[in-house]
Amino acid sequence: MRRIGRGLALVTIAPRAEASLWRRWRYEAEAGCREQIFVRYRSLAKAIAARQLSRRPAHGAELGDMQQFAYEGLLLAMERFDPLRGIPFPAFARRRIVGSISNGAARLGELDAQHHAWRRVADERVRSLAPRAPDAAPVDRLADVAAGLAIGVMLADTGMVEDANRGDHRPNAYESLAWRELHALLGSAIERLPERERSVIREHYEHGVRFAQIAVILGISRGRVSQLHASAIGRLRGAIGTIR
Amino acid sequence: MTGTAMVDGATLAETLRIVGADSAAGLARIDDLLTTYPDDARLHFLRASLLVGSRPIEAHAAFSRAVAIAPDFAIARFQLGFFELTSGEGARAIATWAPLLDLPEGHYLHRFVTGLTHLIHDRFADAVATLRDGIAANTETPPLNGDMQLLIAECEAQMGEPVAVGETSATSFLLDPLGGGRMLH
Incomplete structure (x- = not known):
């Protein structure tokens, strides 16, 4: 995503910048604006998800589930919002996000609760990393997937991810130096990824956004998101060396 | 300016007076005039100027329309650019x-x-x-x-x-x- 300079930031008027994003997305079909709007309000969705989780009786739902419902609500609100009506988007979106969480939590039965959002996310990753060379020996194909997933585990633990559901997986003192170096290497490799691949990695691992939702945000197919994910993981593997 | 049918000076002056007294009435008057004079860049510019604070998407459209009709309307072009600048563009x-x-x-x-x-x-x-x-x-x-x-x-x-x-x-x-x-x- 583009960063604006100090001079431009100095004269930018926030409500106008917001209106500009909506105008360019809705009326000028400019690529990237929908993603910028989602990123702008993602923290609102996460905050509402956390608040809703604390208010509801424990019924098996986890924060990851709530966040998925919140993102669904945010995306729905973005589609339905009429920027010409003069209603502030946060007020419009808040009701839809809460509604989406309520509906989602109601849908989440005992059985579903066994299959939490993070498990579904993990399933997506495995499918995305299915080897591109099906003729390869089974052990090699398995090694390919495992290596890709290992990168994913690292991404999830680099501190890029704020996963309130998991424990502290940081390494012990013996491992910490090598671990930190690896994280730094990975962090700089992520910065060098092509823009779309970087967006996929950040949204998916940093914010737990599912492939289907990333597809909506970026205006591409779910299959394409899966390809971008696999490509990015491949590049990151290359950047940090062979881990097989 | 290249507009074919344009509001006469007296009507424009009267419109400006209304705008100065009551912006909502002024906007209604401009919208009314635009049905008769849709290619008067000055009316679009005036309309944009009234909408910048409250309806920015429409303000941008109106500034753009003014400049599209009259590319040499320098102050309108400057304002359109400044509006874009202050929108982060x-x-x-x-x-x-x-x-x-x-x-x-x-x-x-x-x-x-x-x-x-x-x-x-x-x-x-x-x-x-x-x-x-x-x-x-x-x-x-x-x-x-x-x-x-x-x-x-x-x-x-x-x-x-x-x-x-x-x-x-x-x-x-x-x-x-x-x-x-x-x-x-």
């Missing part, structure tokens, strides 16, 4: 302003555009010097000078220099081209 503002660089180099709008381009690129000292040149050259649209003075103060603050703003803060011609308090809310 620096590159687009520069593109919108490009024809204004065909004006003589000493023209105040040429100076303002050059100065604001320096500002977009974080060249604050150059921005200050060029905006000051523009202020000195501008006798045609004095309210613009107040806004440029404000921007100079902002630039100087970025440069760590003392800020000396005159009596400009109450008026923001560019942010509210018809003057404070007249925008629709």
Whole structure:
């Protein structure tokens, strides 16, 4: 995503910048604006998800589930919002996000609760990393997937991810130096990824956004998101060396 | 301007009077006139000026329409670019302003555009010097000078220099081209 300079930031008027994003997305079909709007309000969705989780009786739902419902609500609100009506988007979106969480939590039965959002996310990753060379020996194909997933585990633990559901997986003192170096290497490799691949990695691992939702945000197919994910993981593997 | 049917001077003056007294009534009057004179760039420009504070998407459309109808309507083009600049669209503002660089180099709008381009690129000292040149050259649209003075103060603050703003803060011609308090809310 583009960063604006100090001079431009100095004269930018926030409500106008917001209106500009909506105008360019809705009326000028400019690529990237929908993603910028989602990123702008993602923290609102996460905050509402956390608040809703604390208010509801424990019924098996986890924060990851709530966040998925919140993102669904945010995306729905973005589609339905009429920027010409003069209603502030946060007020419009808040009701839809809460509604989406309520509906989602109601849908989440005992059985579903066994299959939490993070498990579904993990399933997506495995499918995305299915080897591109099906003729390869089974052990090699398995090694390919495992290596890709290992990168994913690292991404999830680099501190890029704020996963309130998991424990502290940081390494012990013996491992910490090598671990930190690896994280730094990975962090700089992520910065060098092509823009779309970087967006996929950040949204998916940093914010737990599912492939289907990333597809909506970026205006591409779910299959394409899966390809971008696999490509990015491949590049990151290359950047940090062979881990097989 | 290339418009075919344009509002006569007396009607335009009367419309401006209504706008000055009651912005909502003024906007209604402009919308009414636009049904008869859809290609009068001045009406679109006036409409945009009324909408900048409350309906920014429509304001941008109206500024754009004014410039599309009358590409040589310099102040409308400058305002459209400034609106884009303050919307965070620096590159687009520069593109919108490009024809204004065909004006003589000493023209105040040429100076303002050059100065604001320096500002977009974080060249604050150059921005200050060029905006000051523009202020000195501008006798045609004095309210613009107040806004440029404000921007100079902002630039100087970025440069760590003392800020000396005159009596400009109450008026923001560019942010509210018809003057404070007249925008629709």
